[in-house]
Amino acid sequence: MPELPEVETVRRGLEPVLVGARVERLVLNRKDLRFALPDRFAERVAGQQVKSLSRRAKYLIAELGSGEALIMHLGMTGRFILEVPGAPVQEPGVFHADAGRHVIHDHVVFELGSAGRITYNDVRRFGFMDMAPMAALAASKHFAGMGMEPLGNELSGETLAALFAGKAAPLKAALLDQRLIAGLGNIYVCEALFRAGLHPRLPAGVIATRNGRPRPKAHDLARIIRDVLTEAIAAGGSTLRDFAHTDGSLGYFQHAFKVYDRAGEACVTPGCNHRVQRLVQSGRSSFFCAGCQPD
DNA sequence: AAGAACTCCTGTTGGC
């Protein structure tokens, strides 16, 4: 589900409630998500005050008073639901229309006392949680080897060209590779490649350097990646199926999609007579316009 | 060793 803009939207929803609050109790409805939950998870989190809530790529990082970091990834269908203090716990059941979710997939509950309650719900359970010392976070297994933050200062035509130089892998795969740039997913890669006029199957190396200088497309793509992500964050992310804000409201960037999930529809570019096509690359759907993104 | 394929899991959707 969530790519960088959705995770940032969740972070902004949680931050005002979570930061400064103390976790009175951590309720674990199962012992694993995608991976086993950390050893003594409930004991290490309960009683701790949350000092900050940050984001790295598609990960959320809660800094605890103990000096440990709580690392959270939403996978495909992970959601956090905020509830006011004293809200009744939902009765177990497959689907609760009033709760707007399958309550049976409420896996982890943060009881925050007077600050309320935060519930982590994850239908497909591809999300996970882990803990690591805050001081050694960058070297922890999730972040060591992770690529640059696309909205940070590092991403530029120069760095992108250097990363992709000599790569035979398709642009689509290279942009999804979290070891190169971390935070992009299927939707925003499709949209960025469309805006840049680059076919998803082109070898990543085509935008790299020539005669020691980045090709113009490298600068275009770097700028477009920032633009797409920034616009999506401003729109509160994209809601296709599962994504919802912590208060249950929905993102609306999906209305701005030019190609994603629009196979068969007419290309939006004025004067372009092509239709959006879908192709499968390493098991994932790519959407593109053959007229605007020549092979 | 890079690149592609397969895997985890459950729910929804579209075609017959």
Next chain:
DNA sequence: TGCCAACAGGAGTTCT
């Protein structure tokens, strides 16, 4: 209407 295959926003592991 019902059944079932295809598909879904991620990413670690295993193949070629």
